Amino acid sequence: MDGCCNLVLVGFMGTGKSVIGRRVAALANRPFLDMDAEIERRSGKSISRIFAEDGEVVFRDMESALSVEWGKERDHSVIACGGGIVTREENLSALGENGILVCLKARIEVILERTSRSGRRPLLDTRDREQKIRDLLLARAAAYASLPHQIDTSDLDPHVLAQRLLELWEANMG
Numbered sequence: 001m002d003g004c005c006n007l008v009l010v011g012f013m014g015t016g017k018s019v020i021g022r023r024v025a026a027l028a029n030r031p032f033l034d035m036d037a038e039i040e041r042r043s044g045k046s047i048s049r050i051f052a053e054d055g056e057v058v059f060r061d062m063e064s065a066l067s068v069e070w071g072k073e074r075d076h077s078v079i080a081c082g083g084g085i086v087t088r089e090e091n092l093s094a095l096g097e098n099g100i101l102v103c104l105k106a107r108i109e110v111i112l113e114r115t116s117r118s119g120r121r122p123l124l125d126t127r128d129r130e131q132k133i134r135d136l137l138l139a140r141a142a143a144y145a146s147l148p149h150q151i152d153t154s155d156l157d158p159h160v161l162a163q164r165l166l167e168l169w170e171a172n173m174g
Contacts (some may be wrong), residue, residue, distance in 0.1 A: 030077055
């Protein structure tokens with residue numbers, strides 16, 4: 001791959017950003033960067049603990065700072081963003097300066113099943129997880145829809161999806 005560009009995976013939680021991102025990075029022999037994991041590493045706290053102790057705004061500030069940093073300093077990397085990265089337009093602008101933005105989507109029932117596997121989803125720590133998913137998806141719908149590339153991961157084999165994303169990345173490297 002020539003040129004300079006990152007593959008930036010955006011989308012709601014449970015759409016496969018981290019799982020598929022790792023596969024694409026391995027196929028391309030490029031670094032994989034996970035925003036949530038990096039925020040946890042730098043803060044010394046889990047995302048759930050950041051939300052509980054410091055609040056969502058502090059987490060979003062960390063996310064924004066990392067978006068600017070990686071948008072400027074990273075190159076030829078696969079970046080998996082947190083699901084709420086779209087809540088601040090400046091995040092997408094920063095990451096899009098040196099990246100191809102791809103929105104991964106999935107049906108609500110698929111997201112519900114996938115996110116139930118982990119207790120590490122502070123925004124879904126509620127009685128009615130399905131309604132919370134619906135509310136968050138509705139609030140973020142316009143931002144997700146504004147992204148240039150959209151792929152529904154609900155029924156795609158992870159290997160096929162990773163290959164498809166690699167091909168999209170290579171085609172947009174210029």
